[in-house]
Amino acid sequence: MALKKTDMERLKAAGITDRLLKSAPPARYGSQSGIVGRKEQRERERALGLVPFAVKLNGELVKKLHARARDEGMPLNELVTDLLQKGLAK
Numbered sequence: 515m516a517l518k519k520t521d522m523e524r525l526k527a528a529g530i531t532d533r534l535l536k537s538a539p540p541a542r543y544g545s546q547s548g549i550v551g552r553k554e555q556r557e558r559e560r561a562l563g564l565v566p567f568a569v570k571l572n573g574e575l576v577k578k579l580h581a582r583a584r585d586e587g588m589p590l591n592e593l594v595t596d597l598l599q600k601g602l603a604k
Contacts, residue, residue: 517525550558571579583593 579590579593583590586593
């Protein structure tokens with residue numbers, strides 16, 4: 515049974531998409547951007563003594579934290595660290 519033209523084009527597009535997803539990104543992206551892999555990032559964080567610590571927070575509190583971090587121009591991790599240290603020092 516012959517395929518309709520639209521079905522044939524859809525299959526060609528699926529094949530192209532599949533090849534793109536399976537191929538490695540060009541070397542120029544990794545060499546200039548300075549982006550590290552997750553494993554390397556975890557190793558760097560361990561060397562600094564950082565430990566992942568997940569908690570569940572109220573959505574409004576999270577919005578306030580993001581806004582404060584943006585206003586102060588600092589990463590969220592640093593802001594939360596500072597706030598926790600000040601709170602625990604009391």
